[in-house]
Amino acid sequence: MTGKTGTTSRRGFMRAGLAASVALPALAAQARAQGGPDPLITEVQDWASFMGEGVDATPYGLPIHFESDVIRRNVEWLTADTISSINFTPIHRLDGTLTPAGCAFERHHSGAIELAKPDYRLMVNGLVERPLVFTYEDLERFPRKQAVYFCECAANSGMEWGGAQLNGSQFTHGMIHNMEYVGVSMRVLLEEAGVKPEGKWIYVEGADASSNGRSIPLEKAMDDVLVAFKANGEALRKEHGYPVRLVVPGWEGNLWVKWLRRIEVTDMAVESREETSKYTDTLADGTSRKWTWVMDAKSVVTAPSPQVPITHGPGPLVITGLAWSGRGAITRVDVSKDGGKTWETARLAAPGVPMAMTRFYLDTHWDGSEMLLQSRAVDETGYVQPTKDALREIRGMNSIYHNNGIQTWWIKEDGSGENVEVSA
Ligand SMILES: Nc1nc2c(c(=O)[nH]1)N[C@H]1C(S)=C(S)[C@@H](COP(=O)(O)O)O[C@H]1N2
Numbered sequence: 001m002t003g004k005t006g007t008t009s010r011r012g013f014m015r016a017g018l019a020a021s022v023a024l025p026a027l028a029a030q031a032r033a034q035g036g037p038d039p040l041i042t043e044v045q046d047w048a049s050f051m052g053e054g055v056d057a058t059p060y061g062l063p064i065h066f067e068s069d070v071i072r073r074n075v076e077w078l079t080a081d082t083i084s085s086i087n088f089t090p091i092h093r094l095d096g097t098l099t100p101a102g103c104a105f106e107r108h109h110s111g112a113i114e115l116a117k118p119d120y121r122l123m124v125n126g127l128v129e130r131p132l133v134f135t136y137e138d139l140e141r142f143p144r145k146q147a148v149y150f151c152e153c154a155a156n157s158g159m160e161w162g163g164a165q166l167n168g169s170q171f172t173h174g175m176i177h178n179m180e181y182v183g184v185s186m187r188v189l190l191e192e193a194g195v196k197p198e199g200k201w202i203y204v205e206g207a208d209a210s211s212n213g214r215s216i217p218l219e220k221a222m223d224d225v226l227v228a229f230k231a232n233g234e235a236l237r238k239e240h241g242y243p244v245r246l247v248v249p250g251w252e253g254n255l256w257v258k259w260l261r262r263i264e265v266t267d268m269a270v271e272s273r274e275e276t277s278k279y280t281d282t283l284a285d286g287t288s289r290k291w292t293w294v295m296d297a298k299s300v301v302t303a304p305s306p307q308v309p310i311t312h313g314p315g316p317l318v319i320t321g322l323a324w325s326g327r328g329a330i331t332r333v334d335v336s337k338d339g340g341k342t343w344e345t346a347r348l349a350a351p352g353v354p355m356a357m358t359r360f361y362l363d364t365h366w367d368g369s370e371m372l373l374q375s376r377a378v379d380e381t382g383y384v385q386p387t388k389d390a391l392r393e394i395r396g397m398n399s400i401y402h403n404n405g406i407q408t409w410w411i412k413e414d415g416s417g418e419n420v421e422v423s424a
């Protein structure tokens with residue numbers, strides 16, 4: 001087929017020039033050449049013989065159907081039903097750092113509710129000078145802030161505490177999403193109500209039946225907590241708390257109250273169900289850690305991994321993954337191919353952003369032999385992601401939440417991957 005217009009052929013020429021300078025993986029190019037004429041190049045294709053769809057065919061688009069396996073997934077045996085359950089972000093098939101809302105994990109204690117903006121009310125009461133109730137429109141009239149943050153459920157990787165269990169980064173590390181939020185600072189709303197000197201905490205509640213009530217120290221509330229109504233540029237999705245949710249940068253997902261309905265200023269923590277019987281960590285001696293709010297630095301290789309085997313032969317290989325820290329920006333990620341014996345420093349796709357995800361790449365050469373792939377994150381405080389053994393030494397065997405130990409994928413000679421653990 002020849003170019004129909006000068007523009008097309010010029011573009012084709014430029015593309016050919018680019019390909020030559022980029023140095024294609026030699027093996028792949030050879031394989032293509034050996035097979036004789038490639039009909040995808042020599043034949044006129046359907047998509048060039050007929051018109052495509054016009055604008056407005058899909059007023060609000062979904063991913064093309066070829067990508068229909070890039071979806072949230074649930075692990076059925078984890079919970080009795082899907083109303084009080086969790087699903088997992090397909091991090092193994094995403095790249096960059098922003099999580100599309102349509103496949104960002106969901107966690108509900110009593111199901112995702114439908115709450116229309118006209119019915120929305122946000123109450124601020126307790127130890128304040130002026131108890132207030134805001135409508136959605138009221139919130140829109142306060143100065144807005146915008147920032148990208150990760151939201152990780154404290155239970156992310158919890159099933160891996162006793163040893164390797166789930167086969168894929170989606171399931172071992174997918175209770176996380178990373179979005180750009182727009183909202184109003186909690187500080188602004190609290191100042192509007194006027195916090196009394198005795199006020200030391202806030203208690204935040206959702207409008208769903210579970211309420212998911214949690215206590216947050218006033219210091220954090222006044223620092224960077226957002227009352228958010230947009231994520232990735234659009235209204236929050238129903239399952240992520242439409243129309244308004246809390247964003248608590250760097251702290252465990254359970255505090256990110258969805259369908260936010262009430263902020264009560266208190267003098268002490270409420271010690272609600274979600275911060276006593278849940279979201280505490282039982283230690284070896286039977287006592288429990290509480291107020292473990294911050295999500296420590298963590299990382300995972302997303303590809304290759306059990307759900308993303310290597311499908312090409314030896315030669316150039318891109319190893320990639322995600323790193324994040326609730327204490328600040330990621331400053332370095334190391335990758336090991338031999339289960340932690342030796343490490344190479346990965347390339348960060350962009351400088352780390354505090355309390356947001358960082359993408360890393362190791363552009364490497366695969367010799368076709370098996371690998372024990374690991375990644376290890378370092379954050380701006382100097383904290384280094386620990387091994388699972390190091391974590392268990394301090395925390396014992398009873399934990400679920402806050403497992404930020406180093407993950408290992410056994411990549412075999414055939415390119416397939418398996419979740420394994422390497423002990424020291
Ligand atoms: N109102 C309300 N807020 C909630 C929950 C809930 O069940 N109800 N689940 C919490 C938990 S445990 C987590 S991990 C995050 C998950 O947010 P997501 O559903 O947007 O992924 O929301 C939190 N906020």
Ligand SMILES: [Mo]
Pocket residue numbers: 107152153154155253254
């Ligand atoms: Mo959670």
